[in-house]
Amino acid sequence: MITCNDVIKVYYDSDTELKVAALRGMDLKVKEGELVSIIGPSGSGKTTLVKILSGIEQPTSGDVIINGKNFGKLDDFERREFRFNHLGIINQFTSENLFTHLSVRQNLLIPKKLFFLPKEQSKKEVDELLKILNLKHVEQNIVDKLSGGEAMRLSMGVALSKNPTILLADEPTGQLDSKNTQDMIDTIKQVNLEMGKTILVVTHDIRYRNVFEKSFVIRDGKLAGIGKDIGKDELEFLLHATELNRAYLDSSNYVRIPDEIKAVTGLGELVEFDTHPSRKVGLLWNPEKVTREEVYKIVSSPLDDFDEKIEQVSFEEVEKLLGREFIPPEKAKPIVKIKNMSKGYQSRAGYTEV
DSSP states (O other), X not given: OEEEEEEEEEEEETTTTEEEEEEEEEEEEEOTTOEEEEEOOTTSSHHHHHHHHTTSSOOSEEXXXXXXXXXXXXXXXXXXXXXXXXXXXXXXXXXXXSOTTSBHHHHHHHHHHHTTOOHHHHHHHHHHHHHHTTOGGGTTSBGGGSOHHHHHHHHHXXXXXXXXSEEEEESTTTTOOHHHHHHHHHHHHHHHHHHOOEEEEEESOGGGTTTSSEEEEEETTEEEEEESSOOGGGGGGGGGOGGGOOOEEOXXXXXXXXXXXXXXXXXXXXXXXXEOTTSOEEEEEOTTTSOHHHHHHHHHSOGGGSOOOOOOOOHHHHHHHHTOOOOOOOOOXXXXXXXXXXXXXXXXXXXXXX
């Protein structure tokens, strides 16, 4: 269905007169009907890969083959025609996917009209989409009145409305909180199961690491890992991505803490909670810092047993802390330095792993 062989994409920066490599020998294979995630931090080449797979950009070198067509050998018109007939694209900004002054149903009908489908067939297919995407109750609402989760599901519906063979989702949950992220993940899995679509979800969100059939890790424009169960250690580099270095409380009551602050306060040394797509909760702790008995006592205690203390502070009191640059402690000078070294391995599945 989708094959990328040693894909390289180089951009020319006219201001600096320098060449910038976004993809540096990217390999990828996705079978028909598969649901996969491509995970990587900002600057790893994710968006460039989506643009190439959708025919918006052409690779500098290498082969990109989708449904048997080599994109490198198609002209602009042929790529646009292929994208129109076979690809559905979801952008994380719903305003780029939707007509915000129209209703939910009207947005879903527009692709049907572009393909000149009969009125009754269009109505039936839109009704099915409304049901799958859980949007039936808001079908007459104007897009501007929808919640963030509803608008993103509608974006997916518009992409599906032209019945594409492949769905490309670029950061579909980048603007959503944890609850709506989980709802969107469930919806993507349902669409894959019920409609049999080949779906690629490109994201920086590590919550996608184990929720789909297969996960690809992309780093520095190359494939850095493949698997169904990608461990946290393999994704450690994501925790330092700039878009994750902020803290906020979202609607599902999760507190997101920047990794630097977590390190300075020592929070990671005690207890770490992790949620699994099955809704089970995993609990990890450092046995050198806290005992099993202490952890059990904490998690089994009634809420009334916990002391709660709330204090009001002025911005001036915390301004220095918030503006502080967290610099890791200096380490001993290395004996050996290695830079820009790469090694490729041929896996049994036919992938080249770097």
